[in-house]
Amino acid sequence: MTMDVSKTETTKPAPGQAPQECAGCCKPITERYLLKALDMFWHEDCLKCGCCDCRLGEVGSTLYTKANLILCKRDYLRLFGNTGYCAACSKVIPAFEMVMRARSNVYHLECFACQQCNHR
Incomplete structure (x- = not known):
């Protein structure tokens, strides 16, 4: 699954309100910028690829998640990047595209439909 990473300027919390907490280290984010993903x-230092440890905010605006891993595009494609073919239309399914699976078949989301009535 792909997700967008957005970099925003930290806003000061309202009086009595705690600053945002980092999902990586659970410490308050007091720096000027934070990432939302x-x-x-x-x-910025805590959102890293689970394989190569690169800072995801620096390598692009997209991250990939699969099997409880947060990955950069390069490592996602290296680990899970086997390109397949749709069982319905026989066209290539890129490794980073979301799919539907039924038994041993893989489908584009738009190709996954009932064989009786063609309803998605």
Whole structure:
């Protein structure tokens, strides 16, 4: 699954309110900038690829998640990047595209439909 990473300037919390907590280290984010990914907030140093340890905010605006891993595009494709073919249309399914699986078959989301009525 791909997710967007957005970098925003930290806003001062309202009086009595704690600053945002980092999803990686669980410490308050007091730096000028923070990252938002996976509906959570991160220090720039804490949002890293689970394989190569690169800082995801520096390598692009997209991260990939699979099997409880947070990955950069390069490592995602290296680990899970076998390109397949759709069982319905026989066209290539890129490794980073979301798919539907039924038994041993893999489908584009738009190709996954009932064989009786063609309803998705």
